[in-house]
Amino acid sequence: MTDSPAPHYKQPLLKTPFHERARALSQIDSFIPWAGYTTVDVFTTMEQEYFAVRNATTLYDLTPMVKYRVSGPDAVPYLNRLVTRDVAKLKPDRVAYVVWCNDAGHLIDDGTIFRLGAGEYRICTAERQIDWLLDSAIGFDVQIGEVTEQIAALAVQGPTSCAMLKAAGLRGIELLKPFEIGYFSLGEHRLTLSRTGFTGDLGYEVWMDPAAAETIWDILMAAGRSRGIRAIGSQALNMARIEAGFIMPNVDFVSAEHTIRTGRDRSPLELGLGWLVDFNKGHFTGRRALLTEKKQGSRRQLVGLDIAGNKPAHNALIYTDDGGKREIGSVTSAMWSPTCKRNIALAIVDAPHFQVGSTVWAEIYLNRELVWERRMSRAQVVERPFFVPERRRATPPAEF
Amino acid sequence: MKTPAGLDAVIVGAGHNGLVAACYLARSGLKVLVLERQPYIGGAAVSRRLYEDFTYSNCSYVCSLLRPEIIRTLELPKYGLQVIPYEGGCTMMQGGGHLALYDNHDALRREISRHSKRDAEAYDRYSRDVMRQCKFIKPLLMHEPPDPTSFKPRDLMELLYLGKRFHNLGEKRMYDTLRFWTMSAADFLDEYFESEIVKAHFAGSSIIGTALGPRSPGTAYVLLHHYMGDIDDTVGAWGFARGGMGAISNALGASFEASGGTIRSGAPVAKILVRNGRASGVALADGEEIRAPLVISNLDVRRTFLETMDAKDLPEEFLGQVKNFKIRGSSGKLNIALDGLPQFPAIPPGSPCTRGDMHVTDTIEMMERAYDDWKDGRWSRAPYIDMLIPSQIDPTMVPAGKHYMSVFVQYCPYELADGPWDAAKRQAFGDTVINTIAQHSPNFKNLILHAEIRTPWDIENEVGLTEGNIFQGELTMDQLLFNRPVPGYAQYRSPVRGVYMCGSSTHPGGGVMGAPGANAARAVLRDLGRAP
Numbered sequence: 067m068t069d070s071p072a073p074h075y076k077q078p079l080l081k082t083p084f085h086e087r088a089r090a091l092s093q094i095d096s097f098i099p100w101a102g103y104t105t106v107d108v109f110t111t112m113e114q115e116y117f118a119v120r121n122a123t124t125l126y127d128l129t130p131m132v133k134y135r136v137s138g139p140d141a142v143p144y145l146n147r148l149v150t151r152d153v154a155k156l157k158p159d160r161v162a163y164v165v166w167c168n169d170a171g172h173l174i175d176d177g178t179i180f181r182l183g184a185g186e187y188r189i190c191t192a193e194r195q196i197d198w199l200l201d202s203a204i205g206f207d208v209q210i211g212e213v214t215e216q217i218a219a220l221a222v223q224g225p226t227s228c229a230m231l232k233a234a235g236l237r238g239i240e241l242l243k244p245f246e247i248g249y250f251s252l253g254e255h256r257l258t259l260s261r262t263g264f265t266g267d268l269g270y271e272v273w274m275d276p277a278a279a280e281t282i283w284d285i286l287m288a289a290g291r292s293r294g295i296r297a298i299g300s301q302a303l304n305m306a307r308i309e310a311g312f313i314m315p316n317v318d319f320v321s322a323e324h325t326i327r328t329g330r331d332r333s334p335l336e337l338g339l340g341w342l343v344d345f346n347k348g349h350f351t352g353r354r355a356l357l358t359e360k361k362q363g364s365r366r367q368l369v370g371l372d373i374a375g376n377k378p379a380h381n382a383l384i385y386t387d388d389g390g391k392r393e394i395g396s397v398t399s400a401m402w403s404p405t406c407k408r409n410i411a412l413a414i415v416d417a418p419h420f421q422v423g424s425t426v427w428a429e430i431y432l433n434r435e436l437v438w439e440r441r442m443s444r445a446q447v448v449e450r451p452f453f454v455p456e457r458r459r460a461t462p463p464a465e466f
Numbered sequence: 467m468k469t470p471a472g473l474d475a476v477i478v479g480a481g482h483n484g485l486v487a488a489c490y491l492a493r494s495g496l497k498v499l500v501l502e503r504q505p506y507i508g509g510a511a512v513s514r515r516l517y518e519d520f521t522y523s524n525c526s527y528v529c530s531l532l533r534p535e536i537i538r539t540l541e542l543p544k545y546g547l548q549v550i551p552y553e554g555g556c557t558m559m560q561g562g563g564h565l566a567l568y569d570n571h572d573a574l575r576r577e578i579s580r581h582s583k584r585d586a587e588a589y590d591r592y593s594r595d596v597m598r599q600c601k602f603i604k605p606l607l608m609h610e611p612p613d614p615t616s617f618k619p620r621d622l623m624e625l626l627y628l629g630k631r632f633h634n635l636g637e638k639r640m641y642d643t644l645r646f647w648t649m650s651a652a653d654f655l656d657e658y659f660e661s662e663i664v665k666a667h668f669a670g671s672s673i674i675g676t677a678l679g680p681r682s683p684g685t686a687y688v689l690l691h692h693y694m695g696d697i698d699d700t701v702g703a704w705g706f707a708r709g710g711m712g713a714i715s716n717a718l719g720a721s722f723e724a725s726g727g728t729i730r731s732g733a734p735v736a737k738i739l740v741r742n743g744r745a746s747g748v749a750l751a752d753g754e755e756i757r758a759p760l761v762i763s764n765l766d767v768r769r770t771f772l773e774t775m776d777a778k779d780l781p782e783e784f785l786g787q788v789k790n791f792k793i794r795g796s797s798g799k800l801n802i803a804l805d806g807l808p809q810f811p812a813i814p815p816g817s818p819c820t821r822g823d824m825h826v827t828d829t830i831e832m833m834e835r836a837y838d839d840w841k842d843g844r845w846s847r848a849p850y851i852d853m854l855i856p857s858q859i860d861p862t863m864v865p866a867g868k869h870y871m872s873v874f875v876q877y878c879p880y881e882l883a884d885g886p887w888d889a890a891k892r893q894a895f896g897d898t899v900i901n902t903i904a905q906h907s908p909n910f911k912n913l914i915l916h917a918e919i920r921t922p923w924d925i926e927n928e929v930g931l932t933e934g935n936i937f938q939g940e941l942t943m944d945q946l947l948f949n950r951p952v953p954g955y956a957q958y959r960s961p962v963r964g965v966y967m968c969g970s971s972t973h974p975g976g977g978v979m980g981a982p983g984a985n986a987a988r989a990v991l992r993d994l995g996r997a998p
């Protein structure tokens with residue numbers, strides 16, 4: 067991979083193989099570190115980039131996503147002990163969203179598992195954790211290695227993404243079903259595509275050899291020109307993912323591998339990911355604790371909130387009443403949803419107030435030309451995701 | 467320096483803890499006199515000029531533990547204290563190569579990855595666990611430890627507080643804590659790291675100042691003790707005191723005098739006087755007697771009770787415990803004036819890691835061997851050194867273009883197997899250290915203008931730390947919390963009414979932390995019925 071020419075103590079952040087392309091398009095030099103790489107936060111404006119996700123098609127450099135290769139005869143039993151879902155049920159060329167926990171049933175991380183071949187899997191995740199993965203492998207005949215630098219990746223997301231990929235020359239892309247993996251050629255380059263993404267919209271993730279990265283970028287950009295293609299940064303992606311109800315590590319939860327204070331760990335049940343926990347598949351790390359929690363009920367839960375007014379409830383504390391007497395949680399992610407025209411948020415809320423339909427109050431601070439005002443806004447606990455377009459699942463997808 | 471009349475309290479020793487206690491007492495309105503044996507103040511937190519315009523931090527050299535609440539309450543910045551952070555650190559390997567520590571997390575991960583990819587990620591888990599333990603212990607630092615055998619409401623409350631904090635940790639972390647407090651640094655590090663150099667680098671702080679090796683049980687706690695300053699999330703509490711460690715003591719001295727206190731230096735106390743079972747003052751070495759109803763000793767517990775008090779004024783059992791207090795010297799120190807910046811070929815050009823703490827011990831095995839020498843009554847032939855060049859960051863210490871190097875050395879015995887220390891042996895010890903450094907820096911020896919070489923014996927004689935033990939007593943479980951310095955007397959009070967302890971022999975222990983001094987002042991004020 068394109069290691070920066072300067073040594074790491076002068077330039078700690080690596081550049082992805084798309085870096086030069088991204089830099090050329092970056093109008094405001096807004097870069098942020100992500101998993102050891104420098105990546106674009108905003109290219110032009112967050113709003114323009116966000117609307118491209120919901121209206122046209124977008125490229126997002128996914129390379130820093132941490133990738134592990136898991137292979138060997140015990141790959142399935144190993145993964146089944148690691149994650150809470152039943153990996154044995156994952157069919158060839160399919161992707162599953164998974165979480166993994168420690169013995170206490172607290173979330174270490176979430177991610178996706180790709181079944182790439184016989185005994186051949188890939189885990190994609192936000193944070194490095196070879197340490198945890200290797201410890202979990204004791205007693206299993208598996209090989210685990212990080213392959214982040216060997217695979218470049220682009221998220222191609224938006225209503226015209228399928229049409230754009232077709233135009234680029236990916237024949238049969240329209241037949242790829244959600245969470246399916248397909249193999250394609252583009253000129254001399256071989257691409258792996260998965261119909262996955264973090265936007266909740268129609269979209270794909272394109273996995274390739276880093277050497278092909280710039281060529282592929284150019285081909286996709288050219289193919290998308292008449293379909294409104296834009297490169298987007300992390301800010302726009304973040305808006306889309308909140309609407310889609312996806313959680314982010316270090317935003318909506320802190321990995322149990324990183325918490326320092328007691329009581330900051332979160333279980334998948336608390337995060338509303340109970341549907342990912344399969345108690346019938348046999349033993350997995352955290353099972354006993356999760357079973358207990360399931361029986362006794364969770365003490366808190368991550369919920370979607372629909373909040374009165376249009377001021378995003380960033381970092382708001384949540385109360386039972388508008389007087390702010392009893393604090394029952396706090397907002398982890400918040401935004402005004404431009405598509406839903408709703409003031410939405412993800413929040414951790416104590417039992418029993420996390421039931422859908424409950425009314426709670428959010429304490430919102432507004433900066434009005436440097437004068438701060440405090441608002442108590444009524445909020446409703448609602449179903450997540452906030453936005454689920456039909457096109458997300460349609461196969462074949464429409465032209466736009 | 468005349469002695470004010472009508473004193474409320476005399477403090478024996480102007481170490482930083484004596485000065486901290488003095489400041490708090492003076493601020494609450496007491497008339498306080500500090501008596502110091504040396505012509506300068508600070509004890510082991512001192513800056514002195516021994517060669518031309520070079521300022522040395524003669525003993526302690528990094529400010530990592532000084533409690534921010536003390537800095538703030540005593541207004542030390544107003545009196546000249548500025549702590550400046552330093553960058554990273556490194557261990558140079560035998561035969562070339564190095565491991566650097568960088569402040570930037572990504573740079574650090576890539577650096578550790580050069581040695582072990584797994585260790586690079588295990589480092590996060592390691593820091594997390596160390597921080598978890600520190601978070602648990604931190605609130606105990608500024609608390610008087612409870613007496614577990616007492617039924618006084620305060621003790622019960624404190625015990626309850628301790629128990630509650632412990633309970634809040636959750637079952638698993640509770641076990642971790644107990645393990646942590648008793649295991650060896652080597653075993654502890656083995657649970658995280660596979661690379662020898664990584665383990666060796668982190669093991670360093672587990673042996674600094676102790677008469678234990680990295681494989682001795684209890685050293686994991688010492689490692690933690692050194693991390694304690696990291697937890698405060700307060701930027702600027704960690705690093706070099708601008709002007710050397712004496713800047714801390716001088717700021718304390720100025721703060722004390724500004725609240726009406728008096729310091730007499732060059733005034734060694736020979737005896738703490740007791741009349742009718744209570745403190746009545748002190749007698750100086752020249753026979754002068756100074757009256758005061760409260761005497762607070764900054765000296766270590768051995769020196770206080772065995773050398774400056776009459777045995778007949780003290781209960782026998784207590785004296786026995788004091789005699790058994792473990793306070794073994796194991797560290798030496800070199801302060802070196804340099805004509806320029808030494809080169810370290812193992813470090814790549816432009817790396818900032820030489821602006822932090824540098825080491826040359828690349829395996830735990832080597833550290834343990836260094837400890838074996840100490841047990842045999844000789845200084846380590848291949849010593850563990852903690853070497854810094856503060857003049858790269860602090861512009862006040864040396865003339866432009868010159869440099870000052872502080873070299874802390876582990877291990878060096880207080881008593882040599884082949885007879886007492888003398889000038890020749892001191893020089894030989896110094897040469898061992900200089901040769902060790904020269905193996906990693908070809909131009910080092912040619913740059914040396916002056917070197918102050920201090921053995922534990924010198925440290926005892928100059929600073930008054932018994933056997934030269936830098937912490938005024940080992941930081942082992944049997945001498946921590948309510949066992950420090952001795953069971954039953956962990957609350958800064960002594961068996962004699964009016965005699966208190968405020969030095970590092972008391973909870974929470976050694977280092978330039980100030981917590982013992984502040985806690986002691988609080989105990990004194992509570993006994994006087996005054997608000998602290």
Ligand SMILES: Cc1cc2nc3c(=O)[nH]c(=O)nc-3n(C[C@H](O)[C@H](O)[C@H](O)COP(=O)(O)OP(=O)(O)OC[C@H]3O[C@@H](n4cnc5c(N)ncnc54)[C@H](O)[C@@H]3O)c2cc1C
Pocket residue numbers: 478479480481482483484501502503504507508509510511524525526527528529530531733734735736764765774797798799874925928929930931934935936937938968969970971975976977978979
């Ligand atoms: C070589 C060395 C390196 C160190 N490095 C560090 C470091 O980098 N960071 C860190 O945090 N800690 C370090 N320490 C530890 C730290 O310096 C000490 O634990 C701390 O300074 C002790 O402070 P104190 O006030 O408790 O006692 P002391 O500093 O020992 O103060 C006692 C005072 O009493 C005086 N005194 C003694 N006898 C008499 C008498 N009879 N009459 C009157 N006065 C008397 C002494 O002269 C002295 O001033 C180091 C210590 C040493 C020796």
